[in-house]
Amino acid sequence: MPELPEVEVVRQSLDKNIKQKKVKKVIIRNRNLRFKIPAYFENFLKDLKINKIDRFSKYLILNLSNKSYCLIHLGMSGTIHMVHNNQKNQLTNTSFYNSPILPKKHNHIEIFFESLKLVYNDPRRFGFFQIIKNHHFLKKRFAHMGPEPFDTKFNQKYFFLSFKNKKKNIKNFLLDQRFTSGIGNIYASEILFLCKIDPLKKVKKLKKKDHQKIIFYSRKVLSDAIKKGGSSIRDFKNTLGKKGTFQNHFNVYQREGLNCKRSKCSGIIKKKTISKRSTFFCNTCQK
């Protein structure tokens, strides 16, 4: 599900609701995620304060009061639900446990704060929670990842050097987190549509003008999506269970067979599988 914009929407919500709050209790319902949640996890988090919530790429980074970090990745189907409780004796109040907004299955982790709890749900279990000891290991954790599109390092010179003599197509490049991090399958298609670039185009054939368009529209698509609360394709919801609306603004994604939205283009949106991922593009204006 979640690419950079969806993770940012979750971050903003966490920032509003759990910043500067102390973890009162942690319950693990199911330790099996991409990485098994270690036995020490609950006790480690207990009584730590969440200083702030950062995000890098598709990762949430909880900054903890003992200088460590809790990394959260939502994988394909992870969601974080927030349940408020204004009653006293929150930790034992039953309404706290049986909220109607919570999914019935696949609730893996519950983190309790004074007046609310977070519930991590993940049917496909591709997501994970990971404790990172200190800043040094955090840097190391992300060392292999390329700059986000918003980063000033994501510039024309970087494109020129990265694309030199490379045989790969631009769609796969945008999805390669070592080149740039945060773009996923939906936004890769949307970005290339706005650039009028064929997703199968080999990167070494791209001109300077193309580089600049990709930089511009990567930033535009991601920031527009954040403003719209992300995209809800299947089941992405923010922490309040609300859906994003950027899916209503897709130009190509899941629009196979429909007319190109560009006013002067008479093209049809096509779907093609590129490296096992579905890719949508206009057969006329993307060259």
Next chain:
DNA sequence: AAGAGGCCCTGATAGC
């Protein structure tokens, strides 16, 4: 060494 492909997992949907 770059690039393609497999795999982790469950659930929704399509086709018979």
Next chain:
DNA sequence: TGCTATCAGGGCCTCT
């Protein structure tokens, strides 16, 4: 209705 096959937004590992 009920079976099976296919596909899904990510990322990491292996193989060539």
